[in-house]
Amino acid sequence: MTSRGGSSHVGAVFSMADIMAVLYGGVLRLDAAEPKSPGRDRLILSKGHAGAGVYAALAERGFLPVEQLATHYKDGSKLSGHVSHKGIPGVEFSTGSLGHGLGVAAGMAFGAKLDGKAHRVFCVMSDGECDEGSVWEAVLFAAHHKLGRLIAVIDYNKIQSLAPVPETIALEPFAAKWTAFGWRVLESAGHEAAALLSALDAPPDAEGRPTVVIAHTTKGKGVSFMENSVLWHYRTARGAEFDAALAELEGAS
Amino acid sequence: MRDVFIASLLEEAKRNPRVHLITGDLGFGVFDKYRAELPGQFLNAGVAEQNMTAIATGMALEGRVVFTYSIANFPILRCLEQIRNDAAYHDANVEVVSIGGGFSYGALGMSHHATKALIAHPGACYLRLDKSSAGDTSRAGEVFELGRIRTIREGARLAFLTCGGVLAEVLKAADSLAADGHEATVASIHTIKPLDRERIIELASTHDVLVTVEEHSLNGGLGGAIAEVLADANVHPRLLKRVGIASDSYVSEVGSQEYLRTRCGLDAPALEALARQLLAGL
Secondary structure, three states, X not given: OHHHHXXXXXXXXXXXXXHHHHHHHHHOOOOOOOOOOOOOOEEEEOOHHHHHHHHHHHHHOOOOOHHHHHHOOOOOOOOOOOXXXXXXXXXXXXXXXXXXXXXXXXXXXHHHHHOOXXXXXXXXXXXXXXXXXXXXXXXXXXXXXXXOOEEEEEEEOOEOOOOEHHHHOOOOOHHHHHHHOOOEEEEEEOOOHHHHHHHHOOOXXXXXXXXXXXXXXXXXXXXXXXXXXXXXXXXXXXXXXXXXHHHHHHHHO | OHHHHHHHHHHHHHHOOOEEEEEOOOOOOOOHHHHXXXXXXXXXXXXXXXXXXXXXXXXXXXXXXXXXXXXXXXOOOOOHHHHHHHXXXXXXXXXXXXXXXXXXXXXXXXXHHHHHHHHHOOOOEEEEEOOOOOOXXXXXOOOOOOXXXXXXXXXXXXXXXXXXXXXXXXXXXXXXXXXXXXXXXXEEOOOOOOOOHHHHHHHHHHEEXXXXXXXXXXXXXXXXXXXXXXXXXXXOOOEEXXXXXXXXXXXXXXXXXXXXXXXXXXXXXXXXXXXXXXXXXX
């Protein structure tokens, strides 16, 4: 998808690929035949630059034809680089500018709570995104209103756009920050399906706190020369690089 | 204006339980009655305008009509991206209300109709309320419509086109002009978008002079929007004069709304003098 279309951010897509697989494969209650069914779980991808990961997962679950993925990023396509809901069933919300998803997810969860509904609202975020002040406004709000069915998922690969997180704006002690803000924190290995499933599908907190799943991931996971590399935040795999990456991914599956 | 708005919102919210009001920790005393009667349809989001707008969007996407409320630039510029990317791009029913447009920190009767119209209008809207007011200028039987210019006085040769509470100054200027036979048209453009193109073109075709009056920067303001409509339509009045706050400066002086209007040529005597000068030059 990203090679044919020439899009960037493949490292960010691979980083959260296992999170997407577990969410769309085993956690989210969704119905491709009725994408807007009122009782569905909601998912907002706040790190919209990894939109290819949502499109691929939705295609796997039957929301759009797998063949349509080949149009990603091409002229006239509906599959934009940053995730967009227009014309794509199953995409709950469009993002691209970071720091927007959690507040809207909190608004959805707040509305659902007022209406006494039981569905969950997930928001998948990047670590670098937590530099945005708007994220912490939403964190305060969700804890104050005890939005127990709101689940933030952090793709904590510890690499930002230009440099590693600790060299950019340090987030540690990260889990302690969320705890101090009144959230339940669940930490998980970011590429182990069983661990992710148990964290992402955990029953709501008994005290009603919102939940954050901090998933320790590897940027560019699955392709040796992309892993933990700042370069592959933006680089597109082409030619020999593409063949080598595909061979590694196919070998792993 | 503010009190009329809250009263009409309360009326609508009682009828429609999906209407919700969120404030960004402003409006001391303003919401007492609303909160007492509809505690379940009120929320204080705290001093966090980005999150207020995001919460409103999330709630609107789940079926509510959500009003966000604050003063001056807070509910607009601080969270402009949330309004654009979150509310507007998703056609969410978020109605952004800012009290204190221009130098105020209100068109009385019309606020009530505007509140109803916003609720009925799908998608995101912005309502800028002025603390000052031209009083109740509605005429018996008049039907308020979003996007339809209200003609408050009918005259000849010169037409004032204005928006907001500064309408009061324009009407005073028109009174003085009428006293010695120069009856001017006064049009109130309460909706900047969608702009009533047809009526603007009609006014330009039937008057020699158009004077736009706005308590707003001339940069990207009402006068510029009207000039664009006329340029696109290839309709050219003999004179088009924009009155407002000079484009590339901030008003750094402080003072009452009346004082600052005078400083910017936005009071009735200045508008009257300008009209006489323009008419004499024809």
